[in-house]
Amino acid sequence: MSAIEWLNMLMTFVIACVATVILTPFSIRLAYKVGAIDIPKDERRVHSKPMPRIGGLSFIIGFFISTLIMFLLCNIDRTVESIDVNIWGFYLGAVIISIIGFLDDINVSEKGLKPIVKLGGQILAAICIVISGARIMYINIPFLEMYGLNDVLSIIITIGWVVGVTNAINLLDGLDGLAGGVSAISVLSLIIIFVLNGSAAIPLIMVSALLGGLLGFLPYNFNPAKTFMGDVGSNFLGYTLAAVSMLGMAKTYTFMAIILPVIVLALPIFDTLFAIIRRVVHGKSIMEADRGHLHHRLVDLGLSQRQAVLVLYAIAAIFGIFAIVLMESAAWKAIGFIGIICILALLETKNIQIRKRKGLPKATVKNFSDGGKLRVMLVFGTRPEAIKMCPLIKELKKRDDIVTIVCLTAQHREMLDQVMDAFQIKADYDLNIMKSKQTLTHITSSVLNGVYDIIQIERPDIVLVHGDTTTTMAAAQAAFDSKVRVGHVEAGLRTYDKYSPYPEEMNRKIVTQIADIFFAPTENNKNNLLKENIDENLIYVTGNTVIDALKTTVKDDFEFDHPVLQELDFNKKIIFMTAHRRENLGEPLHHICEAVKEIAEANDDVEVVYPVHLNPAVQEVAHEVLDGIPNVHLIEPLEVITTHNLINKSYMVMTDSGGIQEEAPSLGKPVLVLRNETERPEAVTAGTVKVVGTDKETIVREATKLLTDSYEYEKMSKATNPYGDGNSCDRIVEAIRYYFGITKKRVKDLK
Numbered sequence: 001m002s003a004i005e006w007l008n009m010l011m012t013f014v015i016a017c018v019a020t021v022i023l024t025p026f027s028i029r030l031a032y033k034v035g036a037i038d039i040p041k042d043e044r045r046v047h048s049k050p051m052p053r054i055g056g057l058s059f060i061i062g063f064f065i066s067t068l069i070m071f072l073l074c075n076i077d078r079t080v081e082s083i084d085v086n087i088w089g090f091y092l093g094a095v096i097i098s099i100i101g102f103l104d105d106i107n108v109s110e111k112g113l114k115p116i117v118k119l120g121g122q123i124l125a126a127i128c129i130v131i132s133g134a135r136i137m138y139i140n141i142p143f144l145e146m147y148g149l150n151d152v153l154s155i156i157i158t159i160g161w162v163v164g165v166t167n168a169i170n171l172l173d174g175l176d177g178l179a180g181g182v183s184a185i186s187v188l189s190l191i192i193i194f195v196l197n198g199s200a201a202i203p204l205i206m207v208s209a210l211l212g213g214l215l216g217f218l219p220y221n222f223n224p225a226k227t228f229m230g231d232v233g234s235n236f237l238g239y240t241l242a243a244v245s246m247l248g249m250a251k252t253y254t255f256m257a258i259i260l261p262v263i264v265l266a267l268p269i270f271d272t273l274f275a276i277i278r279r280v281v282h283g284k285s286i287m288e289a290d291r292g293h294l295h296h297r298l299v300d301l302g303l304s305q306r307q308a309v310l311v312l313y314a315i316a317a318i319f320g321i322f323a324i325v326l327m328e329s330a331a332w333k334a335i336g337f338i339g340i341i342c343i344l345a346l347l348e349t350k351n352i353q354i355r356k357r358k359g360l361p362k363a364t365v366k367n368f369s370d371g372g373k374l375r376v377m378l379v380f381g382t383r384p385e386a387i388k389m390c391p392l393i394k395e396l397k398k399r400d401d402i403v404t405i406v407c408l409t410a411q412h413r414e415m416l417d418q419v420m421d422a423f424q425i426k427a428d429y430d431l432n433i434m435k436s437k438q439t440l441t442h443i444t445s446s447v448l449n450g451v452y453d454i455i456q457i458e459r460p461d462i463v464l465v466h467g468d469t470t471t472t473m474a475a476a477q478a479a480f481d482s483k484v485r486v487g488h489v490e491a492g493l494r495t496y497d498k499y500s501p502y503p504e505e506m507n508r509k510i511v512t513q514i515a516d517i518f519f520a521p522t523e524n525n526k527n528n529l530l531k532e533n534i535d536e537n538l539i540y541v542t543g544n545t546v547i548d549a550l551k552t553t554v555k556d557d558f559e560f561d562h563p564v565l566q567e568l569d570f571n572k573k574i575i576f577m578t579a580h581r582r583e584n585l586g587e588p589l590h591h592i593c594e595a596v597k598e599i600a601e602a603n604d605d606v607e608v609v610y611p612v613h614l615n616p617a618v619q620e621v622a623h624e625v626l627d628g629i630p631n632v633h634l635i636e637p638l639e640v641i642t643t644h645n646l647i648n649k650s651y652m653v654m655t656d657s658g659g660i661q662e663e664a665p666s667l668g669k670p671v672l673v674l675r676n677e678t679e680r681p682e683a684v685t686a687g688t689v690k691v692v693g694t695d696k697e698t699i700v701r702e703a704t705k706l707l708t709d710s711y712e713y714e715k716m717s718k719a720t721n722p723y724g725d726g727n728s729c730d731r732i733v734e735a736i737r738y739y740f741g742i743t744k745k746r747v748k749d750l751k
């Protein structure tokens with residue numbers, strides 16, 4: 001090759017690369033504008049944050065700019081093996097296939113484009129390639145004669161090749177940097193093969209532009225990715241790779257012309273072939289996406305995204321090198337090719353799963369006394385967990401020696417977001433698992449899978465979970481599976497009744513078995529843990545972090561901006577009420593609502609405010625029984641700062657909530673607990689909380705007593721605070737630092 005040809009390739013590469021680097025941030029902004037955002041909503045998706053997904057636009061434009069400059073301004077020879085290649089045919093196909101991908105990325109129709117539309121677009125684009133003059137003209141099968149194809153067969157095979165490679169690259173696009181990196185490696189191999197092959201100028205310019213674009217894009221796409229290339233990118237990539245490999249090999253009328261591009265692209269091609277076989281064998285549609293691709297398998301083996309991608313890069317590089325060697329030394333070809341297929345087939349087998357457990361690291365407590373940073377990951381997903389973990393996040397973030405990672409499971413959605421907004425905390429990960437009327441099994445399996453993946457990416461030194469939700473239990477299990485330490489915030493609460501509260505009592509017991517360090521809110525909680533043979537040295541009495549939260553949220557001059565609360569006459573007796581527990585759903589909740597109805601109708605100096613939990617099973621009953629009663633206000637769940645201030649301005653509280661039993665006493669408000677037992681006996685002992693159950697008559701009787709008997713009311717409304725002094729978060733953080741050897745001083749228990 002002449003120096004000028006090398007220079008042309010270099011210029012194309014640089015222009016494409018620089019243009020892509022500049023354009024990618026714009027593609028990210030555009031993605032937010034047009035709604036091209038990938039939400040991690042199913043287990044196939046390994047990422048955990050919403051992700052812009054039209055990054056491919058940048059390298060497409062980079063490719064167009066650089067190649068057009070070369071073709072239009074630099075007098076590049078446009079013939080390939082005496083055929084005048086019509087580059088405009090190629091560009092037209094590229095535009096068509098990119099538009100199809102883009103429409104899919106912006107969710108132009110709710111369920112994405114119909115497979116038939118996508119396939120139609122791909123075939124149309126492939127026809128454009130045929131029109132441009134690039135075609136597979138010969139099929140050469142070893143030991144048989146070379147077959148020159150007739151026109152019809154040649155066109156059909158060419159279209160099949162383009163559509164096949166396009167879909168293969170599309171399917172490979174499942175991990176950060178995977179499709180881009182593997183394609184870049186394949187392109188590099190093609191460049192070497194083309195140069196050795198003495199290929200024409202057009203394919204050399206095109207591969208240089210592709211390589212430049214891909215290398216410009218990878219920094220944005222490699223893990224942790226800032227953007228995905230999207231279908232727009234993978235469609236274009238597959239299409240262009242298919243076209244250039246035909247153009248680059250046009251001179252070679254041997255078996256090599258077919259086999260070398262197939263080897264170079266073996267990873268995507270065979271992964272796709274195996275996917276098709278897998279789906280056919282399992283009787284599924286071949287279009288149905290699954291989690292059986294090679295990259296999924298590697299992640300399931302316990303590799304992080306980054307490790308899995310690097311392994312696949314290595315495999316792609318091995319194929320590339322193999323193709324180059326094959327071109328130079330023909331003797332290898334048959335044996336080597338079969339060998340590679342065997343390796344791929346082997347990787348696909350389930351045997352490899354045996355290595356899964358062995359891949360886990362040993363559970364050791366690292367010592368950070370030498371100044372290393374401790375990685376603390378908090379996992380939570382419901383409203384009360386968020387209210388009690390947000391102050392802890394703020395405390396952790398104050399420490400220079402700690403890296404804080406926040407992972408939401410979003411077992412709750414709206415009710416969780418309200419809290420995150422109120423505390424102005426942004427999560428690093430959001431699994432977004434909530435479904436309407438979700439089952440406990442759904443929550444457990446989604447949290448287990450999702451949190452496990454994030455732990456593999458982040459490799460925290462400790463995972464902190466809170467309380468007793470199903471998120472808590474499954475996140476602790478995922479940490480244990482990864483041999484990562486678990487810290488249990490709000491540990492040691494018990495009713496000793498397996499089914500009440502359900503499933504919380506069992507959740508917290510399981511977490512007690514898993515956890516390595518325990519933050520008990522009260523001495524009583526610590527004693528529960530001691531009874532279960534937990535090592536006393538691992539238990540810290542810290543107080544409850546909800547009291548830390550209350551210190552920042554309650555203000556005497558607070559003004560409500562909720563329309564119902566603005567209208568409320570606070571000279572009347574405000575009863576703040578909530579009810580949502582699973583064991584109360586159905587009959588018990590009916591009785592509770594009937595009781596509230598009777599209390600409201602009998603006392604016109606009372607206003608009941610009931611923010612109704614979003615669970616449809618709660619909504620239905622509450623509205624059925626309580627709608628239309630003028631002094632009962634059923635409203636949507638309130639944001640936490642408003643809630644705390646509303647409790648502060650209320651006369652009394654009726655609730656089956658756990659957290660409210662801790663908040664109301666410290667604000668001096670009597671609480672009637674609408675359950676048959678409580679795991680929070682401290683305030684009962686102090687006299688501000690009474691457990692009244694779910695029987696209608698009992699609830700009415702006890703509420704009426706508080707409304708009419710001022711002696712009873714005074715007795716219960718003294719402010720008492722068994723749940724802490726508002727410094728719980730500081731104690732927890734110091735306990736963690738002590739556990740990991742950052743500080744030598746053990747923090748004192750709350751007295």
Ligand code: UD1
Nearest residue numbers: 382411412413414415416435436437438469470471614615
């Ligand atoms: C969960 C916890 C419970 C905790 C409570 C706090 C479990 C098993 N239960 O119970 O310990 O006391 O949170 O509120 O972990 N929903 C929405 N939007 C939301 C939240 C909920 O629509 O923001 C609806 C959904 O239909 C969801 C249903 O409520 O399926 C139930 O949510 P779920 O988290 O399963 O149970 P909770 O009763 O909220």
Ligand code: UDP
Nearest residue numbers: 384387611637638639640643657658659660
């Ligand atoms: N809460 C809220 N908005 C509401 C009702 C409650 O912010 O409309 C707060 C409340 O102040 C307490 C927490 O939510 O801090 C309790 O949550 P929930 O009752 O959902 O759960 P539990 O404590 O029973 O687990």
